[in-house]
Amino acid sequence: MRRIPIIPLVIIIFFSFIAIFAPYISPYSPYEMALDDRLQPPFWQAGGSLAHPLGTDALGRDLLSRIIFGSRLSLLVAILALFLCGVIGAGIGIISGYLGGRVDIVLMRIADSTLSFPIILFALILMVAWGPMLSNVIIGISLVLWARFARVIRGEVLSLKEKDFIAQARIVGCSSVHIMAYHIFPNILNTLVVLLTLQLGWVIIVEATLSFLGAGIPPPEPAWGSMTADGRNYITTAWWLTIIPGMAIMLVVLAFNLIGDWLRDILDPKLRQV
Amino acid sequence: MSKDDLDKGFVLEIRGLKKYYPLKKGIFIRSGTRWVKAVDKIDFSINNKGETFGLVGESGCGKTTTAKIILRLERPTEGSILFQSKNIAHLSGSELKRYRTSVQAVFQDPYSSLSPRMKVGSIIAEPLVVNNFLPTKTAIKSRVEELLKEVKLDPRSVHLYPHEFSGGQRQRIAIARALALNPCLIILDEPVSALDVSIRAQIMNLFKELQGKLGLAYVLIAHNLATVRYMSHRMGVMYLGKIVESGESEGIYSQPLHPYTKALLSAALPFRPNVKIDDIILTGEVPSALDPPPGCRFHPRCGYAMPLCCEVEPSLRLISNDHLVSCHLYQS
Amino acid sequence: MTQLLLEVKNLKTYFFTRRGVVRAVDDVSFRLYRGETLGLVGESGCGKTATGLSLLRIVPQPAGRIVGGQIIFDGEDLLGKSEKEMRQLRGKRIFMILQDPMTSLNPVFTIGNQVFEAIKVHSNLPKTKVWSQAKEILRLVRIPSPEAIISYYPHQCSGGMKQRVVGAMGFSCKPDLLIADEPTTSLDVTIQAQYLRLLKEIQQWSQLAIIFITHDFGIVARMCDRVAVMYAGKIVEMANVGEVFDKPSHPYTVALMSSIPKVEIKEGKLPTLPGQPPGLHELPPGCSFFDRCAYTEKKCEAPPPLEEVGHEHWVRCWRHE
Numbered sequence: 001m002r003r004i005p006i007i008p009l010v011i012i013i014f015f016s017f018i019a020i021f022a023p024y025i026s027p028y029s030p031y032e033m034a035l036d037d038r039l040q041p042p043f044w045q046a047g048g049s050l051a052h053p054l055g056t057d058a059l060g061r062d063l064l065s066r067i068i069f070g071s072r073l074s075l076l077v078a079i080l081a082l083f084l085c086g087v088i089g090a091g092i093g094i095i096s097g098y099l100g101g102r103v104d105i106v107l108m109r110i111a112d113s114t115l116s117f118p119i120i121l122f123a124l125i126l127m128v129a130w131g132p133m134l135s136n137v138i139i140g141i142s143l144v145l146w147a148r149f150a151r152v153i154r155g156e157v158l159s160l161k162e163k164d165f166i167a168q169a170r171i172v173g174c175s176s177v178h179i180m181a182y183h184i185f186p187n188i189l190n191t192l193v194v195l196l197t198l199q200l201g202w203v204i205i206v207e208a209t210l211s212f213l214g215a216g217i218p219p220p221e222p223a224w225g226s227m228t229a230d231g232r233n234y235i236t237t238a239w240w241l242t243i244i245p246g247m248a249i250m251l252v253v254l255a256f257n258l259i260g261d262w263l264r265d266i267l268d269p270k271l272r273q274v
Numbered sequence: 275m276s277k278d279d280l281d282k283g284f285v286l287e288i289r290g291l292k293k294y295y296p297l298k299k300g301i302f303i304r305s306g307t308r309w310v311k312a313v314d315k316i317d318f319s320i321n322n323k324g325e326t327f328g329l330v331g332e333s334g335c336g337k338t339t340t341a342k343i344i345l346r347l348e349r350p351t352e353g354s355i356l357f358q359s360k361n362i363a364h365l366s367g368s369e370l371k372r373y374r375t376s377v378q379a380v381f382q383d384p385y386s387s388l389s390p391r392m393k394v395g396s397i398i399a400e401p402l403v404v405n406n407f408l409p410t411k412t413a414i415k416s417r418v419e420e421l422l423k424e425v426k427l428d429p430r431s432v433h434l435y436p437h438e439f440s441g442g443q444r445q446r447i448a449i450a451r452a453l454a455l456n457p458c459l460i461i462l463d464e465p466v467s468a469l470d471v472s473i474r475a476q477i478m479n480l481f482k483e484l485q486g487k488l489g490l491a492y493v494l495i496a497h498n499l500a501t502v503r504y505m506s507h508r509m510g511v512m513y514l515g516k517i518v519e520s521g522e523s524e525g526i527y528s529q530p531l532h533p534y535t536k537a538l539l540s541a542a543l544p545f546r547p548n549v550k551i552d553d554i555i556l557t558g559e560v561p562s563a564l565d566p567p568p569g570c571r572f573h574p575r576c577g578y579a580m581p582l583c584c585e586v587e588p589s590l591r592l593i594s595n596d597h598l599v600s601c602h603l604y605q606s
Numbered sequence: 607m608t609q610l611l612l613e614v615k616n617l618k619t620y621f622f623t624r625r626g627v628v629r630a631v632d633d634v635s636f637r638l639y640r641g642e643t644l645g646l647v648g649e650s651g652c653g654k655t656a657t658g659l660s661l662l663r664i665v666p667q668p669a670g671r672i673v674g675g676q677i678i679f680d681g682e683d684l685l686g687k688s689e690k691e692m693r694q695l696r697g698k699r700i701f702m703i704l705q706d707p708m709t710s711l712n713p714v715f716t717i718g719n720q721v722f723e724a725i726k727v728h729s730n731l732p733k734t735k736v737w738s739q740a741k742e743i744l745r746l747v748r749i750p751s752p753e754a755i756i757s758y759y760p761h762q763c764s765g766g767m768k769q770r771v772v773g774a775m776g777f778s779c780k781p782d783l784l785i786a787d788e789p790t791t792s793l794d795v796t797i798q799a800q801y802l803r804l805l806k807e808i809q810q811w812s813q814l815a816i817i818f819i820t821h822d823f824g825i826v827a828r829m830c831d832r833v834a835v836m837y838a839g840k841i842v843e844m845a846n847v848g849e850v851f852d853k854p855s856h857p858y859t860v861a862l863m864s865s866i867p868k869v870e871i872k873e874g875k876l877p878t879l880p881g882q883p884p885g886l887h888e889l890p891p892g893c894s895f896f897d898r899c900a901y902t903e904k905k906c907e908a909p910p911p912l913e914e915v916g917h918e919h920w921v922r923c924w925r926h927e
Binding site: 482547560 | 649
Binding site: 163164165167168169170171172173174175178182183186187 | 345347371374375377379381387388389390391448451454455
């Protein structure tokens, strides 16, 4: 058994911590503007100070505080979107896989049609159609990603269906609903957990990309994606405005992917190619 | 006939049972679809409580399909299944549920027949819960413990998971579950073939003991002829979807009539070395149920085949007391 | 006078797992002569398969290791050979058939291709000769139309057919020793009969020595000249087949044989063996059959040695000291 990857775990715990305790540990409010202190560099560069350890942006807002509150947003969107994805995806996967027949064919056609769209493009179209709002971002991402969950879960269910204990459940008088809830669902949980962890990285990237393109969480919310976008114009003069939020995104996504790989190896090695 | 016999009549009577599977090329069954004739018109019955009917045959003969139909995991294409004089072949809803409480099963693989994420107690209790069999949780709990004792397992096993038990113990758990609803009939599908040799006798004896104690009828599906001889009172030999010989087990073992039965018995290796084996080695493979040979299905591999056998299918004829055979050698 | 082909002396193969050391093969010794069939009988976990794998030195690594003993094949100790030398031996002089023919055959190549490869690997014949030899071999294992089957893929063949193809691949190089690990367990009983008859025929004209690993005493009675009964990694009884059936001496052998239903008689109640086969990582000290034996004495707390109790009849039990 591989040992727990310590560094990714520490990264995740760290960011979860700052997300939860953001109001207590953040030095400033993320919205507070201080136009005298615009574009201050991080403390290790000339002109920077520990008053603003990671520097400030074009409106004098403290970058560290915005990163801290940004982690809240990213993780919130990720968790809620994944929850919704999991519910829809697993639900449809189980129903489709277990009931089979016409239900399966119809549901999978619907799933396939969403799979053929590139994720970012699909999300973008939805956002442009609905308007950038936090709840829309969450719903939009779920609509884009549920089919991936459904496909994989359905595969699991198909092989699970053939096992004797499912036949036994029918023989004993269990209804299809009972079987799906008490026999199928607990046995696909492993797969579901692994999928959720592996997709988390994707979700964060999608949200960041949407925000970067202006179609995600609207300003003045400190979404890492929009922060990266805002910093584009200053990349030669104030590199920290783009690089630091970018690195935050990278670290979190990488950490979740590594943890996801590890979880998959111990829970469900069959998913190696997902 | 005893009073019991007059009361119950047939426990189980299968008449003209057919199960054809379509070989579909899409989602619709068109004309010209070919059919896999897994079970092609069979008849047999279990006449009394406490009787075991053995169904013997090799892969593709249709015995497992027959079991699935009796358990209503599948519906028959044609024919009737009379259980206590009622045709259950097309029941649904609450009537089907009621039938289910009388007919249970124990399957071959002890590793896939128990839900891996449920505790043993819940597994055995499930039939009781799903059918509202007992009024209170305490009643269910004590019934589960009683069942575990019946199969000679420690009642404290209720708190453990299946993977903590060996193959033989898991099979006992499966038996306890099968007994939960007080069924009359239990279908045993290769119940000991996946177990270690030294454990098989323990489980077979348990089945026999329970049969004597509770008056259970069994349909025993097995390919091991020694197992079937030990456990069954009557039996049927299946080949390619048909029953070719049936009757009292002892009668068939001591005087097999159908050439296929003879070959099967010859292939079942005796427990003595250096025996001059009456080698009836069959040539060829078992043909597919998709295109069974015309006439008698066994004729391509039969050492006694006559021209008639290639054209006309023989019917089951009563040769002596309860001994039926489907072969042209015995038709006149 | 038959020649001694294989002598195994004090073979020990252990698996080093997180849960402890599994003594899969624990001091196993036996002899095998040309043209003879030795049955290695026992239940799951007794070490019979591990013994077979050890002979070919294909024990799964890194957990498994042959830690002691000698495997003297035709005069040379296999444990002293290099991997390169073993590779030349495998498939050419010693061949192994496994239970599931599906995993022995590559699903993406035709039958013809695979037999061809098997022959080519160990010979220097030109292509045309190899093809005709391939067809000859397939005919030898009684495959009805070799020309047809050459273009089939494994999934298009039945179990019996596949097992014969695997056999054909093995016999193509006229090996000296065949290790057959439950080769007929997944086959129908009439197909098994055909296959066993085939093996016997091949053995008769080729002087092939066979180690037949099985749990089925019926097969032992039919195929074997000598029998070694294994329990918890050790041989507990070894004798000629007639002796084992007439005068089984080890309590395990006796109990096991009486608990098996026999097709030729109508049995009364079968006596049963209590308990279950032990897990190999938690064996009791002393005799490993202690927990299930009906005849234990104080002596049994020490492990008994294998003693000769009759003509070529060995038993590992204090009762027969």
